Amino acid sequence: MRAIAKFLYGRRGFYLALLLLPPLLWLGTVYLGSLLALLMQSFYAIDEFTARIVPKLTLATYRQLVSHPANVDIILRTLGMAAAVTVMAAVVAFPIANYMARHASPRMKAVFYVGVMLPMWTSYLVKVYAWRLVLAKQGILFWFVDQLGLTPALDAALTTPVIGGPSLASSYLGMFIVFVYMWLPFMILPLTAALERVPQSLLQASADLGARPGQTFRNVVLPLALPGLAAGSVFTFSLTLGDYIIPSVVGAPGYFIGMMVYQQQGTVGNLPLAAAFSVVPIILIAIYLSLAKRLGAFDAL
Amino acid sequence: MRSRGGRDWNAASFGQKLAAFAGLAFLHIPVWVIVLYAFTTEDRTYQFPPPGLTLRWFAVAFAREDIWAALRLSLSVASVATAMAILLGTLAAFALAHSRFRGREAITLLFVLPIALPGIITGIALLSAFKLGGIQPGFWTIVTGHATFCIVIVHNNVIARLRRLPQSWVEASMDLGADGVQTFRYVILPQIATALLAGGMLAFALSFDEIIVTLFTAGHEQTLPIWFFNELFRPRERPITNVVAVSVVLITMVPILLAYRLTRPREFESK
Amino acid sequence: MTPAIELAGVSRLFGAVRALDEVSLAVAPGEFFALLGPSGSGKTTCLRLIAGFDRPTHGNVMLDGENVTNIPPFDRSVNTVFQDYALFPHMSVAENVAYGPKVRGVSETERQRLALEVLELVRLAALADRSPAQLSGGQKQRVALARSLINKPKVLLLDEPLGALDLRLREEMQIELKAIQQQVGITFVYVTHDQGEALSMADRVAVFREGRMEQLDSPRALYERPRTAFVARFVGSANVVEGELARSITGAPRAFAIRAEAIEVLATGAPVPDGALCCEGVLEDLHYHGATSRWHVRTDAGPAIAAVRSEGLPTAATARGSRVRLAWSRESIVLLTDT
Numbered sequence: 038m039r040a041i042a043k044f045l046y047g048r049r050g051f052y053l054a055l056l057l058l059p060p061l062l063w064l065g066t067v068y069l070g071s072l073l074a075l076l077m078q079s080f081y082a083i084d085e086f087t088a089r090i091v092p093k094l095t096l097a098t099y100r101q102l103v104s105h106p107a108n109v110d111i112i113l114r115t116l117g118m119a120a121a122v123t124v125m126a127a128v129v130a131f132p133i134a135n136y137m138a139r140h141a142s143p144r145m146k147a148v149f150y151v152g153v154m155l156p157m158w159t160s161y162l163v164k165v166y167a168w169r170l171v172l173a174k175q176g177i178l179f180w181f182v183d184q185l186g187l188t189p190a191l192d193a194a195l196t197t198p199v200i201g202g203p204s205l206a207s208s209y210l211g212m213f214i215v216f217v218y219m220w221l222p223f224m225i226l227p228l229t230a231a232l233e234r235v236p237q238s239l240l241q242a243s244a245d246l247g248a249r250p251g252q253t254f255r256n257v258v259l260p261l262a263l264p265g266l267a268a269g270s271v272f273t274f275s276l277t278l279g280d281y282i283i284p285s286v287v288g289a290p291g292y293f294i295g296m297m298v299y300q301q302q303g304t305v306g307n308l309p310l311a312a313a314f315s316v317v318p319i320i321l322i323a324i325y326l327s328l329a330k331r332l333g334a335f336d337a338l
Numbered sequence: 339m340r341s342r343g344g345r346d347w348n349a350a351s352f353g354q355k356l357a358a359f360a361g362l363a364f365l366h367i368p369v370w371v372i373v374l375y376a377f378t379t380e381d382r383t384y385q386f387p388p389p390g391l392t393l394r395w396f397a398v399a400f401a402r403e404d405i406w407a408a409l410r411l412s413l414s415v416a417s418v419a420t421a422m423a424i425l426l427g428t429l430a431a432f433a434l435a436h437s438r439f440r441g442r443e444a445i446t447l448l449f450v451l452p453i454a455l456p457g458i459i460t461g462i463a464l465l466s467a468f469k470l471g472g473i474q475p476g477f478w479t480i481v482t483g484h485a486t487f488c489i490v491i492v493h494n495n496v497i498a499r500l501r502r503l504p505q506s507w508v509e510a511s512m513d514l515g516a517d518g519v520q521t522f523r524y525v526i527l528p529q530i531a532t533a534l535l536a537g538g539m540l541a542f543a544l545s546f547d548e549i550i551v552t553l554f555t556a557g558h559e560q561t562l563p564i565w566f567f568n569e570l571f572r573p574r575e576r577p578i579t580n581v582v583a584v585s586v587v588l589i590t591m592v593p594i595l596l597a598y599r600l601t602r603p604r605e606f607e608s609k
Numbered sequence: 610m611t612p613a614i615e616l617a618g619v620s621r622l623f624g625a626v627r628a629l630d631e632v633s634l635a636v637a638p639g640e641f642f643a644l645l646g647p648s649g650s651g652k653t654t655c656l657r658l659i660a661g662f663d664r665p666t667h668g669n670v671m672l673d674g675e676n677v678t679n680i681p682p683f684d685r686s687v688n689t690v691f692q693d694y695a696l697f698p699h700m701s702v703a704e705n706v707a708y709g710p711k712v713r714g715v716s717e718t719e720r721q722r723l724a725l726e727v728l729e730l731v732r733l734a735a736l737a738d739r740s741p742a743q744l745s746g747g748q749k750q751r752v753a754l755a756r757s758l759i760n761k762p763k764v765l766l767l768d769e770p771l772g773a774l775d776l777r778l779r780e781e782m783q784i785e786l787k788a789i790q791q792q793v794g795i796t797f798v799y800v801t802h803d804q805g806e807a808l809s810m811a812d813r814v815a816v817f818r819e820g821r822m823e824q825l826d827s828p829r830a831l832y833e834r835p836r837t838a839f840v841a842r843f844v845g846s847a848n849v850v851e852g853e854l855a856r857s858i859t860g861a862p863r864a865f866a867i868r869a870e871a872i873e874v875l876a877t878g879a880p881v882p883d884g885a886l887c888c889e890g891v892l893e894d895l896h897y898h899g900a901t902s903r904w905h906v907r908t909d910a911g912p913a914i915a916a917v918r919s920e921g922l923p924t925a926a927t928a929r930g931s932r933v934r935l936a937w938s939r940e941s942i943v944l945l946t947d948t
């Protein structure tokens with residue numbers, strides 16, 4: 038052992054390489070290799086008569102992707118949902134994060150921390166399933182709304198075009214609620230971390246200089262919380278773009294990118310189209326990340 | 339430290355407090371709904387409130403061999419994937435904790451990518467590679483996918499702890515005559531053990547629950563989440579689904595709570 | 610006699626930065642040797658090269674005549690007391706101290722005995738079972754010292770060991786460290802940025818500046834015979850007179866150092882003893898320090914000169930803005946080689 042240690046002394050680069058080699062080899066071949074394979078598949082096309090993949094590089098699949106108005110609809114629908122979910126998650130998360138970061142006693146803070154973390158780590162499928170129970174026609178939410186005498190309001194919401202549907206469990210409104218619920222912890226945690234880093238003295242200084250609470254919030258707290266908001270939104274945005282379980286369980290009729298990917302590779306057997314579809318969220322996320330990076334999102338990750 | 343000045347926006351108003359607690363309740367209600375429904379006597383609809391409560395469905399579920407088989411597969415996949423993630427993630431954390439070199443950022447990005455990109459990308463990418471390479475899906479293709487996104491969990495936990503370890507402890511140990519292995523065993527390992535364990539548990543929980551990638555990488559094998567996913571579209575056995583849902587919640591809660599306890603900052607760390 | 614430590618043409622480059630530039634020095638066995646300099650001067654880099662935490666880009670490090678440049682720290686008979694003490698928090702005081710023998714394979718009972726013996730030396734045997742978190746700064750300092758001494762190293766390196774202590778404790782520990790060094794007879798290499806500490810404790814001091822060794826001498830020689838303007842200012846807080854002002858006083862442009870306490874402050878036009886040097890200027894500021902007071906005089910040639918006096922002066926001259934004459938004997942100046 039000593040001999041090895043002695044040999045490595047002063048060969049720090051060699052030692053680092055030795056440590057990094059196994060994980061890099063794994064991620065480099067398995068993960069990057071797979072991403073390359075994905076990219077390659079997206080440049081293949083399916084033969085319309087034999088329904089077999091033709092391993093020849095072509096842009097035909099991408100042409101198919103952008104020339105069908107239905108496909109463009111799917112992309113826009115997914116993008117719209119991701120944006121709406123991100124905004125709503127930020128609105129709901131802010132009071133919680135703010136309370137955790139600045140007002141809660143250490144004990145209360147621990148309660149909130151575990152309270153946010155546990156649902157976050159609770160089985161994803163079970164949570165989706167639970168929402169199906171909650172949103173179902175005779176389910177708990179309808180019962181509550183009925184008890185409160187708000188059934189007309191719910192009916193009005195469900196008859197609203199676009200977001201409505203026969204029941205909450207099969208409307209975009211219901212899907213939207215489930216998405217916000219699922220990714221909410223991913224927004225709360227970075228936001229809390231960012232708010233915790235705002236020094237108390239800044240707020241006092243602002244108040245001392247004559248700012249009213251609302252002004253302090255707008256001019257001091259919000260700009261400093263922005264990196265956390267950006268970091269959280271990367272999660273909510275990216276997770277919504279790629280999800281295919283929620284739209285298929287709590288479903289409205291329209292397709293989402295993730296569902297298309299899953300269906301094209303599975304039942305339809307058109308792996309090239311599935312691959313091309315999955316390149317779309319990668320591009321969207323890359324654009325979003327570069328925007329978030331400008332807001333300093335990665336300092337809060 | 340809290341200022342009590344009336345002008346301070348910071349004093350929590352009743353409305354702010356209410357919003358915070360309402361948000362927390364929102365996060366928890368569905369979990370409790372699941373618990374409630376596991377005991378309902380109604381077996382066809384999602385009727386609320388339940389007409390009656392019963393323990394019957396637990397017995398029915400426990401007698402189902404397909405559930406046990408799925409559970410066994412999920413546990414073995416999670417074990418193997420976690421072991422691989424601990425090994426690879428720890429190595430990476432040690433290499434990256436205190437070093438600076440060209441390309442370091444790119445390597446860090448590579449580790450984070452599997453969880454930064456949506457799971458569906460990892461899934462379809464692995465599937466594309468398996469198809470191109472002619473690899474038949476099975477136990478090891480599932481493990482491959484899980485290990486890939488678990489590495490970063492262990493890596494993040496361990497590197498956070500390593501960065502809090504003063505470099506001088508390692509130097510002091512070497513200075514006093516300990517070689518690399520002794521320094522690791524007597525100084526570093528006791529300090530990072532809990533982080534390692536916590537990372538491992540989170541990785542285990544993540545793998546145990548994974549569905550999005552697994553649906554792409556599994557063949558005919560059914561992990562517990564896949565079994566559950568199929569049940570969602572087969573509503574006849576709804577009470578059994580409810581029971582499995584509660585069991586899964588309880589099983590995953592254990593490693594999560596343990597991981598939380600293990601990584602909570604303790605006194606001696608705050609020098 | 611073989612030097613305990615010898616650095617031969619040692620340089621350490623971090624990219625383009627020369628943290629240490631062609632340093633050569635030898636430390637005699639049993640010597641209390643100080644490395645003195647402001648932060649970033651290379652003194653800590655020098656220490657880390659001796660300990661083996663870092664390796665020189667050029668040159669060799671010799672310990673007791675043996676070239677150890679390529680020997681890792683765990684095979685060098687050198688131990689270090691760290692600035693932050695670096696006590697292991699998951700071990701008790703006794704376990705910390707016994708760590709060296711433990712990794713060298715000494716039996717449990719034997720190393721317990723050794724640990725108690727060294728703890729006795731630093732008067733901490735009563736706290737053997739405590740955890741480091743329960744100790745005060747001064748106690749941690751002693752545990753760190755005991756932990757290093759237990760290995761009976763040929764050389765003990767101390768990296769600003771008293772930097773984190775308050776003034777009173779620092780002065781106590783200075784005396785104690787010196788006493789322990791004499792008792793165990795180990796070579797001490799002591800890094801500090803505090804010139805008072807270096808002068809009072811060390812047998813010899815090496816003054817560092819921007820990676821180079823400016824001067825290596827006994828404390829007295831450094832104080833009385835600084836070779837460069839930097840050493841004169843940093844070690845003795847002396848006035849460095851150069852250029853036009855030097856020419857107007859001595860008749861030659863060569864820079865010289867004059868210590869503040871060697872300067873007399875007189876009224877303008879007051880008679881000056883034969884052979885004395887003098888200049889005149891305006892009193893800019895006067896700081897009262899109790900036993901002494903420090904005068905800042907802006908000379909007519911431009912640069913300011915500080916004088917430290919213990920006696921008073923005709924009151925007319927003590928007002929700020931009044932003109933004064935500064936005078937000192939020719940023997941009290943030290944000609945400098947460069948500036």
